[in-house]
Amino acid sequence: MSEVAIRINTPEELESLRDKVISARDPDATVVSVCTGPGCLAYKSHLVAENIEAELEKHGLADKVRVSRTGCHGFCERGPSVVILPRQTCYLRVKPEDAEEIVKTTLVEGGVVERLLYEGSDGVKIELEQEIPFYKHQDKVVFGVNKYIDPMQMDDYLAGGGYRALAKALTKMTPKEVTEEVTKSGLRGRGGAGFPTGRKWDATSRVEADQRYVIVNADEGDPGAYMDRGILEGNPHSVIEGLMIAGYAVGSTEGYIYVRQEYPLAIDHVLYAIDVLRGMGLLGENILGSGFDFDIKVHKGAGAFVSGESSALMSAIEGRVGEPRPKYIRTSVSGLRGKPSSLNNVETMANVPLIIDRGADWYAAMGTEGSKGTKIFSLVGKVLNTGLVEVPMGTTLKQIVFDIGGGMRGGKKFKGVQTGGPSGGVIPEAQLDLPVDFDQLASAGSMMGSGGMIIMDEDTCMVDVARYFLDFLADESCGKCVPCREGIRQLVVVLKRITAGEGREGDIALVEDIAEMMKDSALCGLGQSAPNPVLSTLKYFRDEYIAHIEEERCPAGVCKPLIAYWIDPDKCIGCQKCAKECPVDAISGEKKEPHTIDMEKCTKCDTCFRVCPTKVQAVTKITRAEAEKLGAPRQVEEAGA
Amino acid sequence: MSDTVTFTIDGKEVSADKGTSLLMAARSLGIDIPTLCHHDELADFGACRLCIVEIDKGGWKKIVTSCLYPVEDGLSVETESEKVIRHRRTILELLRARWSEMPRELIEKYQVPEDRMETESTFCVMCGLCVRHCSERKGANVLGFVGRGTERQVVAHEEPALKYCRDCAAENGMECLAVCPTGVVVNDFALSPPHMTPKGTKARPVRARDNENQEEVNKLIGD
Ligand SMILES: Cc1cc2nc3c(=O)[nH]c(=O)nc-3n(C[C@H](O)[C@H](O)[C@H](O)COP(=O)(O)O)c2cc1C
Ligand code: SF4
Ligand code: FES
Numbered sequence: 070m071s072e073v074a075i076r077i078n079t080p081e082e083l084e085s086l087r088d089k090v091i092s093a094r095d096p097d098a099t100v101v102s103v104c105t106g107p108g109c110l111a112y113k114s115h116l117v118a119e120n121i122e123a124e125l126e127k128h129g130l131a132d133k134v135r136v137s138r139t140g141c142h143g144f145c146e147r148g149p150s151v152v153i154l155p156r157q158t159c160y161l162r163v164k165p166e167d168a169e170e171i172v173k174t175t176l177v178e179g180g181v182v183e184r185l186l187y188e189g190s191d192g193v194k195i196e197l198e199q200e201i202p203f204y205k206h207q208d209k210v211v212f213g214v215n216k217y218i219d220p221m222q223m224d225d226y227l228a229g230g231g232y233r234a235l236a237k238a239l240t241k242m243t244p245k246e247v248t249e250e251v252t253k254s255g256l257r258g259r260g261g262a263g264f265p266t267g268r269k270w271d272a273t274s275r276v277e278a279d280q281r282y283v284i285v286n287a288d289e290g291d292p293g294a295y296m297d298r299g300i301l302e303g304n305p306h307s308v309i310e311g312l313m314i315a316g317y318a319v320g321s322t323e324g325y326i327y328v329r330q331e332y333p334l335a336i337d338h339v340l341y342a343i344d345v346l347r348g349m350g351l352l353g354e355n356i357l358g359s360g361f362d363f364d365i366k367v368h369k370g371a372g373a374f375v376s377g378e379s380s381a382l383m384s385a386i387e388g389r390v391g392e393p394r395p396k397y398i399r400t401s402v403s404g405l406r407g408k409p410s411s412l413n414n415v416e417t418m419a420n421v422p423l424i425i426d427r428g429a430d431w432y433a434a435m436g437t438e439g440s441k442g443t444k445i446f447s448l449v450g451k452v453l454n455t456g457l458v459e460v461p462m463g464t465t466l467k468q469i470v471f472d473i474g475g476g477m478r479g480g481k482k483f484k485g486v487q488t489g490g491p492s493g494g495v496i497p498e499a500q501l502d503l504p505v506d507f508d509q510l511a512s513a514g515s516m517m518g519s520g521g522m523i524i525m526d527e528d529t530c531m532v533d534v535a536r537y538f539l540d541f542l543a544d545e546s547c548g549k550c551v552p553c554r555e556g557i558r559q560l561v562v563v564l565k566r567i568t569a570g571e572g573r574e575g576d577i578a579l580v581e582d583i584a585e586m587m588k589d590s591a592l593c594g595l596g597q598s599a600p601n602p603v604l605s606t607l608k609y610f611r612d613e614y615i616a617h618i619e620e621e622r623c624p625a626g627v628c629k630p631l632i633a634y635w636i637d638p639d640k641c642i643g644c645q646k647c648a649k650e651c652p653v654d655a656i657s658g659e660k661k662e663p664h665t666i667d668m669e670k671c672t673k674c675d676t677c678f679r680v681c682p683t684k685v686q687a688v689t690k691i692t693r694a695e696a697e698k699l700g701a702p703r704q705v706e707e708a709g710a
Numbered sequence: 711m712s713d714t715v716t717f718t719i720d721g722k723e724v725s726a727d728k729g730t731s732l733l734m735a736a737r738s739l740g741i742d743i744p745t746l747c748h749h750d751e752l753a754d755f756g757a758c759r760l761c762i763v764e765i766d767k768g769g770w771k772k773i774v775t776s777c778l779y780p781v782e783d784g785l786s787v788e789t790e791s792e793k794v795i796r797h798r799r800t801i802l803e804l805l806r807a808r809w810s811e812m813p814r815e816l817i818e819k820y821q822v823p824e825d826r827m828e829t830e831s832t833f834c835v836m837c838g839l840c841v842r843h844c845s846e847r848k849g850a851n852v853l854g855f856v857g858r859g860t861e862r863q864v865v866a867h868e869e870p871a872l873k874y875c876r877d878c879a880a881e882n883g884m885e886c887l888a889v890c891p892t893g894v895v896v897n898d899f900a901l902s903p904p905h906m907t908p909k910g911t912k913a914r915p916v917r918a919r920d921n922e923n924q925e926e927v928n929k930l931i932g933d
């Protein structure tokens with residue numbers, strides 16, 4: 070380990086340490102950046118790194134080429150990702166056994182391993198990372214440095230200008246000036262609500278108190294989102310530096326990082342970083358000789374969705390149950406232990422050093438009128454390219470889905486995108502040109518939320534989507550207040566009933582009554598936003614609800630009780646594939662003769678539909694009414710909770 | 711800074727001490743706001759949301775719970791706006807689905823629709839009155855919540871229960887039962903002598919009074 074164990078007492082000493090780190094490094098030296106983020110690690114990228122090191126050793130290159138184990142590169146879907154720096158050759162889906170060829174071909178001979186390059190749907194291969202469409206259309210201001218940083222190497226962060234912003238804030242700016250700079254930058258909280266960060270700090274700093282707290286929210290309870298994890302695991306110092314600057318700005322000497330315990334690697338990296346900083350005197354008393362004292366505690370949270378809510382999170386740090394507090398007083402005024410407390414999201418914090426270092430004007434030049442800077446999204450679902458994506462605020466949904474995401478999988482049609490996590494809303498195709506920022510998403514009936522983006526195709530039933538998210542939220546509600554606990558329960562009952570084909574007249578009105586009431590009356594943000602999936606799908610896909618209720622028809626062919634499988638005798642060639650694969654032997658027919666499905670036996674597992682040759686497509690999904698005309702028994706699924 | 715604030719409730723001008731809740735201010739004017747989880751002698755909890763009112767703060771309107779919202783200068787409060795009535799009706803409808811014997815009065819006043827929701831009476835509506843009474847006023851902390859969402863339950867914890875419940879019940883007739891709006895809380899630990907409770911039980915859910923335990927309950931509450 071090259072970690073410096075010397076104490077840094079002044080900004081000058083910090084700069085001379087930085088110079089030393091930089092000059093000890095040859096800028097042209099080759100570095101193999103191996104992603105060891107969560108996605109790639111699952112495909113054994115740690116073995117990729119080990120094997121590359123062993124091969125380098127074999128070729129006598131161990132001193133010349135460094136292997137760096139970094140956080141997430143972004144393109145997780147094609148991981149493990151290996152980028153050869155500085156030439157930027159990007160290898161994807163790398164297996165441990167590819168190490169030999171990578172070292173020999175690229176690092177010894179200077180060539181390229183063609184088969185590991187990105188290949189577009191047009192068959193064209195691309196060598197350089199920044200030219201791959203997924204990366205080309207991004208603007209990775211916060212997340213781009215991940216590939217240059219080994220989170221366990223302080224040197225990597227220092228070499229990139231680390232803690233320069235802190236030194237500037239502590240020695241050249243007053244706390245008020247720091248807050249004003251952040252206010253001027255237009256930075257808004259990335260944790261969901263988009264509250265102006267500078268204004269929150271200002272409010273906290275104005276309250277008379279003997280202690281104030283600054284806290285990082287790394288609860289990341291949205292199951293599909295992992296950008297905060299990507300930042301904290303990959304670049305913990307950026308969050309810590311942001312937190313320290315926040316501490317200085319609001320007049321706090323004690324910071325907290327609340328991390329869900331499901332992120333053990335993030336916790337390890339943060340704890341290690343804090344240790345190093347304490348050893349260097351960058352945490353503790355009189356930091357950089359400025360008179361500013363500050364230290365950080367890490368709190369491991371139980372990781373419930375509701376624990377991410379500000380008052381619940383602070384209760385949890387206090388050692389009480391992580392439930393929202395029913396108080397009409399901002400946590401910035403009375404938060405942790407009743408002291409003024411400023412809570413910010415991981416990504417918000419990671420933006421802060423950049424703003425202080427490069428200035429508010431630089432920052433405010435990115436984004437839209439009301440939302441400045443960039444935003445990291447976790448792009449998942451039915452798009453070709455999934456992963457973590459960073460774009461300037463105001464980038465349209467179309468650009469994200471089609472330019473970066475590469476369009477829809479399997480040539481299907483885009484239907485909608487759920488933004489904002491489980492309690493966000495669905496935005497339909499007609500709004501693909503929507504510039505994505507806090508206000509536009511809100512006015513479209515959704516929200517920025519955590520930055521989750523789930524892309525859905527034409528085979529998605531929107532009533533079923535609403536049911537799915539409400540079902541998730543039913544388990545996540547803390548259960549304290551009636552609107553949320555009982556409201557979600559009844560919404561799930563009604564949505565299950567509708568997707569089971571048992572919807573009743575008046576169900577839509579009932580859903581709307583409950584949803585509108587929850588929005589206004591639930592105690593915390595969870596209950597207030599929980600109806601979003603229902604309200605947004607009702608707004609844009611009301612006809613689907615009506616088709617389920619009035620016509621007993623699921624237009625997307627998803628809701629099992631409303632569809633049946635039928636083999637078109639005119640198309641069936643009698644290949645027997647489906648008959649062999651059907652797990653319940655519901656299909657019969659002689660070879661080369663049309664087959665039939667016994668609808669009474671059929672469990673609607675979809676197997677025949679999938680195995681029927683694409684050229685034939687004899688297996689068809691039909692509606693309940695059509696099936697009944699063909700003599701199928703009426704299948705009534707148990708509706709209810 | 712003065713210690714009183716002036717504002718209006720349903721058009722009437724009121725002055726109240728800082729820190730007073732909208733609910734208390736309204737009550738002092740004789741304006742009735744329905745509540746369930748509020749108790750004058752217990753800390754407010756904000757769980758039932760029955761006490762919602764609509765405030766107007768310089769043109770910015772918002773639904774808030776009156777039991778918790780502190781009075782503010784210049785506020786204009788409506789206790790029965792169209793929205794308040796509509797939402798309160800839905801809240802009552804949700805509550806009745808859990809509490810089939812909810813008093814008719816409110817159902818009739820707010821014209822709560824019948825038969826729209828799936829009813830499964832658990833009786834306990836999680837108002838937390840018994841829990842707060844036991845901890846705030848008795849300092850016993852026998853009762854508490856466990857579980858999330860619809861799994862949430864009020865339970866009695868064995869250790870403090872064995873220590874406090876029988877004496878408390880003998881002395882005052884099981885006060886937690888008296889504060890329960892639905893008449894649910896039967897704490898088995900208080901009912902059965904210690905040797906009767908199954909070994910190893912650390913916490914047991916409170917349950918509804920039934921034929922079996924009614925007599926014993928009556929004895930305890932001194933009926
Ligand atoms: C149910 C619920 C869950 C939340 N979960 C998170 C979370 O996981 N991470 C987060 O940063 N903010 C979360 N928030 C938002 C926080 O309450 C808070 O607004 C945010 O952390 C403030 O930071 P910011 O201003 O930087 O966005 C959640 C809010 C609610 C209501
Ligand atoms: S809205 Fe839901 S999560 Fe929030 S306090 Fe109420 S029950 Fe708990
Ligand atoms: S985890 Fe490796 S690219 Fe995201």
Ligand code: FES
Pocket residue numbers: 744745746747748755756757758759760761762775776777778
């Ligand atoms: S009385 Fe106010 S929330 Fe229950």
